[in-house]
Amino acid sequence: MNPLILTIILMTVFLGTMIVMASSHWLMIWIGFEMNLLAIIPILMKKYNPRAMEASTKYFLTQATASMLLMMAIIINLMHSGQWTITKVFNPTASIIMTLALAMKLGLTPFHFWVPEVTQGISLTSGLILLTWQKLAPMSILYQISPSINLNILLTMAVLSILVGGWGGLNQTQLRKIMAYSSIAHMGWMTAILVYNPTLTMLNMLIYIMMTLTMFMLFIHSSSTTTLSLSHTWNKAPLITTLILITLLSMGGLPPLSGFMPKWMIIQELTKNSSIILPTLMAIMALLNLYFYTRLTYSTSLTMFPSTNNMKMKWQFETKQITLLPPLIIASSLLLPLTPMLSILD
Amino acid sequence: MLKIIIPTIMLMPLTWLSKKNMIWINTTTYSLLISLISLSLLNQPNNNSLNFSLMFFSDPLSAPLLVLTTWLLPLMLMASQHHLSKEPLIRKKLYITMLAMLQTFLIMTFTTTELISFYILFEATLVPTLIIITRWGNQTERLNAGLYFLFYTLVGSLPLLVALISIQNLTGSLNFLLIQYWNQALPDSWSNIFLWLACMMAFMVKMPLYGLHLWLPKAHVEAPIAGSMVLAAILLKLGGYGMLRITMMLNPQTNFMAYPFLMLSLWGMIMTSSICLRQTDLKSLIAYSSVSHMALVIVAVLIQTPWSYMGATALMIAHGLTSSMLFCLANSNYERTHSRTMILARGLQTLLPLMAAWWLLASLTNLALPPSINLIGELFVVMSSFSWSNITIILMGANITITALYSLYMLITTQRGKYTHHINSIKPSFTRENALMALHMTPLLLLSLNPKIILGFTY
Numbered sequence: 001m002n003p004l005i006l007t008i009i010l011m012t013v014f015l016g017t018m019i020v021m022a023s024s025h026w027l028m029i030w031i032g033f034e035m036n037l038l039a040i041i042p043i044l045m046k047k048y049n050p051r052a053m054e055a056s057t058k059y060f061l062t063q064a065t066a067s068m069l070l071m072m073a074i075i076i077n078l079m080h081s082g083q084w085t086i087t088k089v090f091n092p093t094a095s096i097i098m099t100l101a102l103a104m105k106l107g108l109t110p111f112h113f114w115v116p117e118v119t120q121g122i123s124l125t126s127g128l129i130l131l132t133w134q135k136l137a138p139m140s141i142l143y144q145i146s147p148s149i150n151l152n153i154l155l156t157m158a159v160l161s162i163l164v165g166g167w168g169g170l171n172q173t174q175l176r177k178i179m180a181y182s183s184i185a186h187m188g189w190m191t192a193i194l195v196y197n198p199t200l201t202m203l204n205m206l207i208y209i210m211m212t213l214t215m216f217m218l219f220i221h222s223s224s225t226t227t228l229s230l231s232h233t234w235n236k237a238p239l240i241t242t243l244i245l246i247t248l249l250s251m252g253g254l255p256p257l258s259g260f261m262p263k264w265m266i267i268q269e270l271t272k273n274s275s276i277i278l279p280t281l282m283a284i285m286a287l288l289n290l291y292f293y294t295r296l297t298y299s300t301s302l303t304m305f306p307s308t309n310n311m312k313m314k315w316q317f318e319t320k321q322i323t324l325l326p327p328l329i330i331a332s333s334l335l336l337p338l339t340p341m342l343s344i345l346d
Numbered sequence: 347m348l349k350i351i352i353p354t355i356m357l358m359p360l361t362w363l364s365k366k367n368m369i370w371i372n373t374t375t376y377s378l379l380i381s382l383i384s385l386s387l388l389n390q391p392n393n394n395s396l397n398f399s400l401m402f403f404s405d406p407l408s409a410p411l412l413v414l415t416t417w418l419l420p421l422m423l424m425a426s427q428h429h430l431s432k433e434p435l436i437r438k439k440l441y442i443t444m445l446a447m448l449q450t451f452l453i454m455t456f457t458t459t460e461l462i463s464f465y466i467l468f469e470a471t472l473v474p475t476l477i478i479i480t481r482w483g484n485q486t487e488r489l490n491a492g493l494y495f496l497f498y499t500l501v502g503s504l505p506l507l508v509a510l511i512s513i514q515n516l517t518g519s520l521n522f523l524l525i526q527y528w529n530q531a532l533p534d535s536w537s538n539i540f541l542w543l544a545c546m547m548a549f550m551v552k553m554p555l556y557g558l559h560l561w562l563p564k565a566h567v568e569a570p571i572a573g574s575m576v577l578a579a580i581l582l583k584l585g586g587y588g589m590l591r592i593t594m595m596l597n598p599q600t601n602f603m604a605y606p607f608l609m610l611s612l613w614g615m616i617m618t619s620s621i622c623l624r625q626t627d628l629k630s631l632i633a634y635s636s637v638s639h640m641a642l643v644i645v646a647v648l649i650q651t652p653w654s655y656m657g658a659t660a661l662m663i664a665h666g667l668t669s670s671m672l673f674c675l676a677n678s679n680y681e682r683t684h685s686r687t688m689i690l691a692r693g694l695q696t697l698l699p700l701m702a703a704w705w706l707l708a709s710l711t712n713l714a715l716p717p718s719i720n721l722i723g724e725l726f727v728v729m730s731s732f733s734w735s736n737i738t739i740i741l742m743g744a745n746i747t748i749t750a751l752y753s754l755y756m757l758i759t760t761q762r763g764k765y766t767h768h769i770n771s772i773k774p775s776f777t778r779e780n781a782l783m784a785l786h787m788t789p790l791l792l793l794s795l796n797p798k799i800i801l802g803f804t805y
Contacts, residue, residue: 255469
């Protein structure tokens, strides 16, 4: 794509999210969402094939529906409170509809069906933007209306998302679908704690974005989109396999890596609010996620997968540039001792 | 405590910066020095614990385990030299780094005061062990073994995290130094029963309890020698140590909650000992014997009398040294015949008589011959369980008999009889191997002269 056009489109995506996060008028928030949606469609379609077109169409339809539901909730809120300022939503109907709309944007169960299919149809870099940047805007709105969200709906969606994210990823060999299901599960963790302590939602979002960025960078480096092509990495760049191992175990939430920090904090907050069975269930269901991450490490770093001799030549031709990998690796694996610094997120 | 932790962490840069012919020498020497420093912790002036800081302490329970951990690292390094000799330099360094990382986590686990920190480090020991088993094991079954090991332990320990946090809410702090003084009886309710279960299941899986022991034979058999040694000697004891610490907070539910686990342990130790009699795989035999010995420790911890705690602690140390030595002996067989089948390498006394002496000593301590510390541990456990209920003596007695049976079976199969014709070209024992066995056996024999240092905090 022409670099100038690409810059303008990326700026529009960025601006859309910024408008959503910084506005205090509901209409501007809706406008920000629409700007974001329209501008990201060309990015999703960077590779011009029918699969990408199908993915972009699905994304557009779901997000547009969600925006319309959001608009309806805004109007109902306007009718009942008479003002456009974003504060907690006083009317329960409007609050429920808004929660459902934002859940559709994030990809929470039962609105998760678009996430794997859209992520699979687009290129790795577009998938990266989809799974990290696009989550910021809806999450910021959820953060701002968090005092008024109906707890039952949100917790049901969260727990079902963790379940679906765990079970759905079990049968996948395509890396983009694995990352999509991982995104669904992590969104479940984030929304579960939203009502009790929104700071932890932001913490989880931060750590999740860093780990997902790292994973995608490592995938982009070897241009691999299936487990099989990732398993050739030991031939080409053995250090990448170690980094994949560390980041995947961190995503699975194993101490002492930093992926354990959000899970630990969320379990602590939920237990302090006297719900004991819920965090236990959530923690055990997160083990399903850990299973398919571990399976991925088995074929990548912990065994030397059989490959043909042609693979050994491939390293001479690969020159993909990965940005910012060392700080991302450190952030996604070594941050656990810095847990007391949570207070800066308040 | 930092004087032990920081040198262990610095073992990792030592490996990466050493020259090619010095990596083994450097790491073994420095880890031996670190173990000498840890010996000073055994000097506990009174029955109180030595508090080094708010975060680390050592009391008569954790000091022997700490000394065992630091003693085993040089032994693991010595044992791994042969099977890593053909690997490229970077992989050797990675292996040693994994071992040093595991050692750091283990040292911190045994000495931390805060229970949540104990939990995080307890889980953290899983990651290097998983990598050692899966990356450097020898058969394809190691992938399955790693998965079983990881998931059994994690499913057991996630409820422990929730339980620890809810206890922290109730009592305000999980710092071990404080809990000793704040301890109150748990009120009787259904949720406290689940709290008891949540706290104990993690350690039951780790020990392992008989019904949840499926991961252990797989993991022990598929691990390389250092992995087997550290699993058998230390990681199982993490479960025992955790149980000993946490039962302090869980009275009085333990009086009735312990019955199912006591029954499982008492029956399980006989079952696993009997299975040992029918094993063809040498490492599998030693693995099942570990389950059987640890079942004794579970019985001892759940009975909660002073003598049983002494027996549990002594048994943990004794079993650590004995089991690790047996795995080293089995590995010396494996390196020569590349098979774990016992009958493929029989009649070794004729060919390797000094190694036969080590086999004899190891088997004798395994069957708890007086006056070794294995006997002291088992005897205290049998006596205290007899005083708890007279009938258990039947099961305990049967267990001791069957333990003797399979230990002697293992000794006779591998050492006595006519040797097979295909092993008359094996290499003779290396000095390194003889040194390894001596370094295992010497503490074991010396401790029988002064067992009070390993008898724990109820002495």
